[in-house]
Amino acid sequence: MRETQRFFDTHPRGVVESDALRQNWLFGAPFHWMKDWASPTSIIAASGAGATLTDIDGNSYDDFCLGDTPGMFGHARPELARAVATQAARGTTFMLPTEEAGEVGALLAERFGLPFWQTTxxxxxxxxxxxxxxxxxxxxxxxxxxxxxxHGMVEDCFVELRHGRTRSDAGLVGQALDVTRTTRAVPFNDIGALEAALAQGDVAAVLAEPAMTNCGMILPVEHFGSARRRWRRRPARC
Ligand SMILES: Cc1ncc(COP(=O)(O)O)c(C=O)c1O
Incomplete structure (x- = not known):
């Protein structure tokens, strides 16, 4: 209660703006996950520099999200801001490759040792x-x-475990095909459940983060990462 009041006291403009966003944005934000925070209303960002974020009330925050990775070099890094401004002045979207695409492809191949690349x-x-x-x-x-x-707005991944069975996530509205026929959910850190899910021999891929980051932070228990890698090296089994 005290913390909630403190939030309202220190975010007067943010609270008003948060209300205004509800006028035209479904759930009150351009992306639904922008509402997935513990604060009573959205924090309305104004700017960022390095690992610091500032909101429209002038509050500053140590930003551990960094824009959910696009900002992994830090917010508003001057070299990047300059490069983006230069390119913006030349035009940014042509539906055609540029000379730089050749350079970038070669750098990716050299750095990661894989010859062919696609972007999304x-x-x-x-x-x-x-x-x-x-x-x-x-x-x-x-x-x-x-x-x-x-794993993003990927229908195949909108499942959850309920009473030990894979179910569609309640938020997956308007889905015509039953994704639970082709997606299997298992508890993180449960090597036995993972082995059982793979044992049926019909699995194309396991999608995983090294540590779970979207339901709190859950680190892998010892051997869990190596168990997953072991399976990856044995595609013939599946
Ligand atoms: C693990 C993971 N995968 C995928 C996504 C989706 O990212 P994008 O918004 O770039 O599609 C997120 C976003 O939070 C994520 O945390």
């Missing part, structure tokens, strides 16, 4: 593409995810 515009797109590729390569239909995961 979001992690959701990347995961959707990966699921399709995995199914195409393995000719298997099922993907395994961990209960409590979030």
């Amino acid at each position: 515009l979001s992690a959701s797109d990347a995961n959707r593409a990966l699921i399709r590729w995995a199914r195409a390569v393995t000719q298997k239909p099922v993907i395994v995810v961990f209960d409590g995961c979030y």
Whole structure:
């Protein structure tokens, strides 16, 4: 109660703006997950520099999210701001490759040792593409995810475990196909459940974060990461 009052006292403009956002944005924000915070109303960002975020009331925060990775170099890094401004002045979206695409492709191949690359515009797109590729390569239909995961706006991943069974997430409205036929959820850190999910021999891919970050922070128990890697090295089993 005291903390809530303190929030209202220190975020007067934010509270008003948060209300205003409800006028035209479904759930009161451009993306639904912008509401997934513990504060009584949204914090309305004004600017960022390095690892610091400032809101429209002038409160500053140590930002551990960094824009959910796009800002992994820090907010408003001058070199990046300059490069983006230069490119914006030349035009940013042509539906055609540029000379720089050749340079970037070569750098990616050199750095990661993989010859062929494709880009996507979001992690959701990347995961959707990966699921399709995995199914195409393995000719298997099922993907395994961990209960409590979030892999973006990817219908295949909107499942949860209820009473030990994979169920569609309640938020997956308007879904015509039953994703639980091709997605299996298992509890994170449960090597036995993972082995059982894989034992059916129909799994194309396991989607996982090294540590769960979308249902609190859950670190892998000892051996969990190596168990997952072991399976990856034995595609013939699945
Ligand atoms: C683990 C994970 N995967 C995917 C996404 C989706 O990212 P994007 O908004 O770039 O599609 C998120 C976003 O929170 C995420 O945390």
